Amino acid sequence: MTVTVERGARAVAKHQHAGPRRPRTRDSYALFLLPGFLAFLAVIIVPFLMNTGVSFTEWQGIGSPKWTGLANYRELLDDSEFWASFRHSMFMVVAMAAVPTMIGLVLAAALFDYIAKHFGSKWAAVLRACFYLPQVLPIAVAGIVWSWILAPDNGSLNELLKAIGLSSWQQDWLGDPDLALYSVMGVMVWVQIGFPLVVFMAGLQRVDPLLYEAAELDGAGWWRRFWHITLPQIRPEIYVVLTWCTIAALKVFGAVYVLTKGGPGGATDVPSYFSFSTFFEKTQVGYGAAISTVLTVIILLLSLIGLKLQTRAEDAEEGVRA
Amino acid sequence: MLTARRRVVAAAAVMMSGALLLTSCGDSDSGSGDGKTLKLWHYEGPDSAMGVAWNEAIKEFEAKHPGVKVKFEEKGFDQIQKTAPMILNSSDAPDLMEYNKGNATAGALSKQGLLTDLSAEVTKRGWDKKLSAGVRTTSVYDTNGVMGSGKWYGVPNYAEYTMAFYNKDLFKKYGIAEPKTFDELTSAMDAFVKKGVTPLANAGAEYMAQQYLYQLALSKADRSWVDKYELYKGKTDFHDAAWTYAAQTFADWVKKGYISKKSTSTKAEDAGVSWIQGKAPILFSGSWWYGRFQTEAKFDWDSSLWPGSNLTLGSGGNLWVVPKNAKNKDLAYDFIDITMSKKIQNLLGNKGGVPVAADTSAITDPKSKQLISNFNTLSQKDGLAFYPDWPVTGFYDVLVSETQKLMTGNEKPDDYLSALQQAYDKGAPKQ
Numbered sequence: 001m002t003v004t005v006e007r008g009a010r011a012v013a014k015h016q017h018a019g020p021r022r023p024r025t026r027d028s029y030a031l032f033l034l035p036g037f038l039a040f041l042a043v044i045i046v047p048f049l050m051n052t053g054v055s056f057t058e059w060q061g062i063g064s065p066k067w068t069g070l071a072n073y074r075e076l077l078d079d080s081e082f083w084a085s086f087r088h089s090m091f092m093v094v095a096m097a098a099v100p101t102m103i104g105l106v107l108a109a110a111l112f113d114y115i116a117k118h119f120g121s122k123w124a125a126v127l128r129a130c131f132y133l134p135q136v137l138p139i140a141v142a143g144i145v146w147s148w149i150l151a152p153d154n155g156s157l158n159e160l161l162k163a164i165g166l167s168s169w170q171q172d173w174l175g176d177p178d179l180a181l182y183s184v185m186g187v188m189v190w191v192q193i194g195f196p197l198v199v200f201m202a203g204l205q206r207v208d209p210l211l212y213e214a215a216e217l218d219g220a221g222w223w224r225r226f227w228h229i230t231l232p233q234i235r236p237e238i239y240v241v242l243t244w245c246t247i248a249a250l251k252v253f254g255a256v257y258v259l260t261k262g263g264p265g266g267a268t269d270v271p272s273y274f275s276f277s278t279f280f281e282k283t284q285v286g287y288g289a290a291i292s293t294v295l296t297v298i299i300l301l302l303s304l305i306g307l308k309l310q311t312r313a314e315d316a317e318e319g320v321r322a
Numbered sequence: 323m324l325t326a327r328r329r330v331v332a333a334a335a336v337m338m339s340g341a342l343l344l345t346s347c348g349d350s351d352s353g354s355g356d357g358k359t360l361k362l363w364h365y366e367g368p369d370s371a372m373g374v375a376w377n378e379a380i381k382e383f384e385a386k387h388p389g390v391k392v393k394f395e396e397k398g399f400d401q402i403q404k405t406a407p408m409i410l411n412s413s414d415a416p417d418l419m420e421y422n423k424g425n426a427t428a429g430a431l432s433k434q435g436l437l438t439d440l441s442a443e444v445t446k447r448g449w450d451k452k453l454s455a456g457v458r459t460t461s462v463y464d465t466n467g468v469m470g471s472g473k474w475y476g477v478p479n480y481a482e483y484t485m486a487f488y489n490k491d492l493f494k495k496y497g498i499a500e501p502k503t504f505d506e507l508t509s510a511m512d513a514f515v516k517k518g519v520t521p522l523a524n525a526g527a528e529y530m531a532q533q534y535l536y537q538l539a540l541s542k543a544d545r546s547w548v549d550k551y552e553l554y555k556g557k558t559d560f561h562d563a564a565w566t567y568a569a570q571t572f573a574d575w576v577k578k579g580y581i582s583k584k585s586t587s588t589k590a591e592d593a594g595v596s597w598i599q600g601k602a603p604i605l606f607s608g609s610w611w612y613g614r615f616q617t618e619a620k621f622d623w624d625s626s627l628w629p630g631s632n633l634t635l636g637s638g639g640n641l642w643v644v645p646k647n648a649k650n651k652d653l654a655y656d657f658i659d660i661t662m663s664k665k666i667q668n669l670l671g672n673k674g675g676v677p678v679a680a681d682t683s684a685i686t687d688p689k690s691k692q693l694i695s696n697f698n699t700l701s702q703k704d705g706l707a708f709y710p711d712w713p714v715t716g717f718y719d720v721l722v723s724e725t726q727k728l729m730t731g732n733e734k735p736d737d738y739l740s741a742l743q744q745a746y747d748k749g750a751p752k753q
Contacts, residue, residue, distance in 0.1 A: 062431070062436065153601075174587040177730050261722075263723060265730065265733070282715060282719060283430075283715050
């Protein structure tokens with residue numbers, strides 16, 4: 001049996017191309033796009049261009065900026081703190097994109113295919129809401145709560161370890177430079193899981209149940225059904241989640257600000273926090289602007305590559321089905 | 323290629339976005355400038371000594387200026403710190419504002435011409451005669467924005483300094499004598515460690531750790547050392563005897579358990595609370611804790627200047643500054659004058675602040691008396707040595723980050739001092 005799923009905007013675009021061209025009507029739609037375009041211009045494009053302009057200057061935020069050309073970018077290339085912050089970003093991609101996607105997939109499949117079937121869809125919905133809760137909490141609130149949990153002296157985690165006789169496992173979770181980044185990563189996994197879970201469960205709704213029934217009749221176990229049906233069927237959602245979460249990981253700021261302020265000794269610094277502290281704390285506005293410009297360009301490139309890969313994979317998939 | 327219609331749309335878009343931007347940056351005059359409103363911003367909590375005193379000053383100002391309304395807005399320290407240059411550059415500037423003192427803050431604003439030169443007013447109203455030399459240092463700035471000389475750009479109504487707070491009950495409980503000398507302090511700390519108690523409350527993620535370290539350096543320093551470091555009167559060498567002693571001793575104290583390694587990531591508030599909860603017998607920090615300890619500490623406590631040091635961290639308090647674009651400057655000067663009056667200064671003193679022009683006999687609270695007496699001792703011996711993060715913009719973050727590395731052992735004292743030297747030389751004015 002072949003299941004053909006036409007996907008959102010691309011499907012619409014295909015239908016438009018297939019129909020007669022009506023340029024006049026399409027031009028008149030431009031008016032509807034105008035408010036969004038103006039907002040985009042005022043809130044994104046103009047500030048970005050201004051920021052790029054500032055990045056070519058030496059400026060303390062007051063007085064006249066001094067034009068220094070590419071000096072900030074040259075300094076950036078040799079700045080070990082900047083590159084260390086980017087290395088930490090890669091860890092954040094693991095914590096905020098890779099791990100939550102994997103856990104989210106397994107959980108979504110388990111809730112959809114096991115919990116809903118054996119305990120009822122209400123229980124699946126309740127559990128889904130529980131997993132999604134961290135996404136609803138403001139990151140400042142979640143961060144403060146986690147900083148209490150991970151506190152070295154009276155933190156709940158250390159108290160719990162003590163209570164169950166594992167005192168030797170107690171750690172200064174956010175104060176030990178060898179541990180702090182992993183602790184922040186752990187918090188971010190907790191924060192992120194809900195997003196892929198909800199997207200994947202929505203994706204699973206459109207998978208033809210007959211596929212599962214047929215596989216079950218053929219004697220396929222849960223894991224084989226997950227591997228051969230669930231995964232291929234929700235591949236578009238996986239691409240979307242991975243792209244979205246990778247971008248979120250690259251620009252993560254709130255959690256680092258609340259939990260560690262980049263410390264101890266820069267062990268959890270990330271580019272967005274590095275840019276913020278350079279810009280506002282050190283008032284090296286030009287240099288801070290250069291960091292955020294580079295960060296924006298990198299995020300943009302990675303997003304475009306992600307989207308391109310997604311499109312190519314979808315095209316290849318559709319080609320096979322056709 | 324753009325069609326004519328698209329060109330029109332694009333032009334309209336550019337014009338509208340321009341209009342949007344202009345609107346967002348434009349004048350939103352609140353109607354002050356009529357001599358009937360004093361727009362006042364400060365960031366002191368309403369229960370703090372300064373908050374209480376200034377609320378009283380507002381009442382007195384309104385009583386003395388019938389028909390004039392004080393439009394007070396309570397701001398956050400960070401809020402003013404990060405947005406002051408933009409606000410002062412606009413027509414939304416208040417008439418009077420509390421602002422942080424030092425080269426990187428009030429100095430930078432004065433250099434950019436964003437603050438009013440108060441020199442004439444200071445002489446006319448006699449504020450200069452009320453402020454001691456040490457307190458006055460942070461009020462005057464030269465053309466490069468360096469404090470210590472030049473014109474008056476701010477007036478402080480209080481002072482602040484650091485001291486050692488002792489939990490006397492804990493000293494009694496463990497049979498340890500309260501230290502009077504530096505040697506006695508280290509002996510007491512040794513004794514606490516032997517009893518399984520970490521003697522010093524500390525916060526590595528904020529100012530407290532760097533202040534311990536700076537105090538250790540100050541105990542081996544003199545005024546010319548401070549002037550070199552803070553006022554650039556000579557070359558600062560971070561590998562000199564004072565800094566080397568400080569870094570080495572601080573690292574040793576962490577190793578010996580005087581300071582918990584676990585305090586690397588804790589904040590000043592956590593350290594203060596741990597002292598209030600009776601978990602640590604000694605806390606070294608500023609007079610800004612004093613009023614709170616008076617209210618919240620439920621045990622017998624005492625305070626003293628850091629033993630064995632002529633210098634300690636401290637300065638005049640934050641400044642009243644009058645923005646260049648203020649519309650009611652005369653009202654602002656009148657308000658400053660009221661905060662300098664005996665009545666308001668005495669109130670500030672009795673609420674746990676350090677007044678700069680109070681009537682000593684009017685301070686009735688014994689603990690407040692002791693606070694002011696210690697300050698007078700310090701002031702008389704010219705002992706205010708400012709704060710370690712002042713000389714260079716952004717140095718605070720460097721100090722936090724590097725001191726954390728020193729605490730965790732990720733950096734040796736020598737490398738720590740080299741890192742500070744590098745950041746200092748990069749930011750300090752070229753000699």
